[in-house]
Amino acid sequence: MATFLDDLPPIDWSDLMAASAQTQSALRRLGADKKALRELVYAVETTPRLLAKCEKHALDDKIVIYDDLERGFRIRLRLATSDQHERAHQHRFSFSTLILRGMYHQAWYYTDQVLDENVDVAAIKPVCLRDEPAGSAFTIHHNVIHATMADHDTISLIMRGPAAKDRAIITHKETGRVWFRYGEKDESEERRKKVQMPLETYLEWRNKMEGYGLI
Amino acid sequence: MNKLLDNLGPIDWDDFERAAATTKEVVRELAADKAGLREMIYSIEHDPYRLSKCERHYLLDKFVLYDALDRGFRVRLHMSTNNHLDRPHDHRFSFTTLILTGTYQHIWHHVHKNVDDTLELSDVEPVFITNEEVGSCYTLHHSAVHTTFTTPNSVSLVIRGPAEKQRSIITERETGKIWWRYGEQEESAERRRNKCMSLEDYKTLRANVEALGVI
Numbered sequence: 001m002a003t004f005l006d007d008l009p010p011i012d013w014s015d016l017m018a019a020s021a022q023t024q025s026a027l028r029r030l031g032a033d034k035k036a037l038r039e040l041v042y043a044v045e046t047t048p049r050l051l052a053k054c055e056k057h058a059l060d061d062k063i064v065i066y067d068d069l070e071r072g073f074r075i076r077l078r079l080a081t082s083d084q085h086e087r088a089h090q091h092r093f094s095f096s097t098l099i100l101r102g103m104y105h106q107a108w109y110y111t112d113q114v115l116d117e118n119v120d121v122a123a124i125k126p127v128c129l130r131d132e133p134a135g136s137a138f139t140i141h142h143n144v145i146h147a148t149m150a151d152h153d154t155i156s157l158i159m160r161g162p163a164a165k166d167r168a169i170i171t172h173k174e175t176g177r178v179w180f181r182y183g184e185k186d187e188s189e190e191r192r193k194k195v196q197m198p199l200e201t202y203l204e205w206r207n208k209m210e211g212y213g214l215i
Numbered sequence: 216m217n218k219l220l221d222n223l224g225p226i227d228w229d230d231f232e233r234a235a236a237t238t239k240e241v242v243r244e245l246a247a248d249k250a251g252l253r254e255m256i257y258s259i260e261h262d263p264y265r266l267s268k269c270e271r272h273y274l275l276d277k278f279v280l281y282d283a284l285d286r287g288f289r290v291r292l293h294m295s296t297n298n299h300l301d302r303p304h305d306h307r308f309s310f311t312t313l314i315l316t317g318t319y320q321h322i323w324h325h326v327h328k329n330v331d332d333t334l335e336l337s338d339v340e341p342v343f344i345t346n347e348e349v350g351s352c353y354t355l356h357h358s359a360v361h362t363t364f365t366t367p368n369s370v371s372l373v374i375r376g377p378a379e380k381q382r383s384i385i386t387e388r389e390t391g392k393i394w395w396r397y398g399e400q401e402e403s404a405e406r407r408r409n410k411c412m413s414l415e416d417y418k419t420l421r422a423n424v425e426a427l428g429v430i
Contacts, residue, residue, distance in 0.1 A: 020344040108323060108343065110358070128323065129235040130353040138345035143325065146343075 001043055003036045004029065011072035013094045013161035020139030023073065023096035023159045027137060030075070031098050031157055038215035040065040041077070041206055045199070053184070054197035059084055060150070061197060062158075063205060069162045076158050079205050080150035088124050088147050089170040090115065092183060095160035096139040100214050102154025104132040109145040115169045121176040142168070155214060216258075217251055217281060219244055224286030228309045228376035235354035238288070238311035238374045242352065245290070246313055246372055253430035255280040256292065256421055260414070268399075269412040274298050274365065276412070276420055284377050291373045292429075294420060295319065295365035301388035303339045303362045305330065307398060310375035311354040314347050316427045317369025321347045322362040330360065330384050336391050360384070370429050 008026060013019045030037055044050045044063060053064040059081060066075040080102065088109045097104075108128040113119050124145060132138070140146065142164045150156075167180040184192070209215045223241060228234045245252060259265045259278060268279040274296055281290040295317065303324050323343035328334065339360060347353075347363075355361065357379050382395040399407070412420075424430060 016341055017344065024344075024346075108359070125356075126231055127356040127359045128353055129232065129239075131239065131351065132345075133348070133350045135348055136345065136351060138343060141325075141340075141342035144323075144342045 001039050003033075003040065005066055005068075005075070008071065008073070010070075011161060013072060013164075016094060016139060016141055019094065019161070020096060024098070024137045024139060027075075027096055027098035027157050027159055031100055034213075034215055037065075040075075041209065041215050044202065045206075051199070051202070052196070054202055055195045056197045056201055057195060059087070061201060061205060063197070063202060072161055073159050076160070077205070077209075078150075078156045078158050079208075080152065080154040082152045084149040086147050086149060086173045087170055088121070088145050088173060089181075090145055090168040091140070091142050091160075092163040092165050092168045092181070093161045094140060094142045094164065095158055096137065097156050097158050098137040099132060099134050099154065099156045101134050101212050102156075103134070103151045104130070104136070104154065104156070105149045105151075106130045106132055106138075107147045109147070111145065115145075117178060119169070119171065119178055121171045121173060121178060124171060124173075145169075147173075153208065153212075155209065155212070217245075217255055219248075219251070220281050220283065220290065224283065224288060226287035226376065228287060228379070231309065231354070231356060234287075234309065234376065235311060238354065239313075239352055242311055242313045242372050242374055246315055249430055252280075252372075255290075256424065256430055259417060266412070266414065266417065269417060270410045271412050271416060272296070272410060274300060274302070276416075278417070278420070287376055289375050291375065292424070293371045293373055294424065295367060295369040297367055299365050301362050301364055302385055303336075303360050303388065304385040304396075305360045305383045306355070306357050306375075307378040307380050307383045307396070308376045309355060309357045309379070310373055311352070312371045312373045313352040314349050315370045315372055315429050316349060317366055318346050318348050319366060319369045320362075320364035321345050322364065324360045324362070326360050332393070334384065334386065334393055336386055336388055336393075339386060357383075362388075368423075368427055370424055370427060 055062045061079040062076045064076040107126045109124045110127045111124045265279045270277045276294045278292040322341045324339045325342045327338045386393045
């Protein structure tokens with residue numbers, strides 16, 4: 001199925017300002033084009049390559065609707081469940097987000113520590129605490145430590161770039177626990193099975209998105 | 216006089232998260248009470264102390280609506296001018312802001328060395344890029360270096376805390392210049408005169424925020 005996304009030029013995330021202009025504009029166009037978004041979401045059901053990339057996690061689920069990392073981007077929906085904790089974390093890649101429904105409560109953190117297993121979680125300090133309503137869009141560098149607690153059923157579009165590192169740190173503020181997230185290719189088969197989204201969950205989210213008038 | 220603010224505080228900004236939670240709630244309540252906001256803006260005309268604290272800058276004009284730094288806060292209204300520049304800067308104080316009208320591009324930077332006189336713009340890297348829209352609300356720590364790239368007629372309500380350092384940095388992307396901003400008590404009489412808001416300017420700006428529907 002053809003959409004304007006097929007014609008987007010490659011995105012160079014090493015120039016974050018330029019990448020932010022390109023990707024936020026593409027996300028806004030896609031968010032406003034309910035027909036295209038609907039077609040992309042529906043097509044996942046019959047595209048095993050995309051369905052295999054859809055994931056179910058404790059805090060939120062993801063449905064991958066477009067994948068072309070060779071041109072520098074992959075687009076997915078982030079679907080927030082009701083279970084949200086403050087987890088300051090990095091990503092392996094830079095990305096842009098457009099909030100379609102709901103609200104993000106985002107924190108930026110800063111530390112000059114090396115982000116390895118020995119990091120002192122208490123010394124990762126918040127420097128900005130933000131409420132971001134539907135319609136907000138942002139672009140974030142993979143070196144930023146942040147947390148996004150979303151209201152129940154907050155739905156956003158995410159356009160990510162290629163991985164810039166092998167692993168990304170996750171910290172749990174309350175317990176001080178630290179762990180790392182790896183890319184799909186470095187994950188065990190057991191882990192892949194565990195996170196893979198059942199078709200039933202995909203259909204539930206699709207129905208919800210229809211109910212909310214997003215597609 | 217404002218009942219909500221008269222009973223507020225003291226606010227302890229050392230507990231950044233708690234200060235954020237308190238001031239976000241207050242700033243939203245203030246914005247929702249247009250009559251109260253109008254009262255605070257109109258009464259500046261007859262309050263030489265607050266009028267003397269209102270300022271005109273190249274990028275921004277400021278009304279001081281309520282001053283209670285002894286209880287840990289001062290409330291201001293910020294109005295963008297018609298000049299818009301990428302000037303990464305920090306503040307002497309932490310603050311909370313709510314966007315009332317207009318929009319501005321907001322960029323957070325990672326600074327790859329100490330913030331001092333030897334800082335160069337190449338050390339200031341954009342890592343988070345967003346557009347703050349009406350209803351966006353955030354609390355920013357005084358250590359964060361950010362750019363607010365305004366558009367005409369963006370107006371926001373600000374609750375700032377007490378100064379936590381003697382000076383704050385301003386840099387200019389276009390020219391590579393850096394300079395410092397000091398608190399009022401350390402400024403020269405000439406500098407005070409230059410940024411002082413005349414009664415006439417105050418009235419023009421007041422009419423403008425009225426026309427924008429802020430009050």
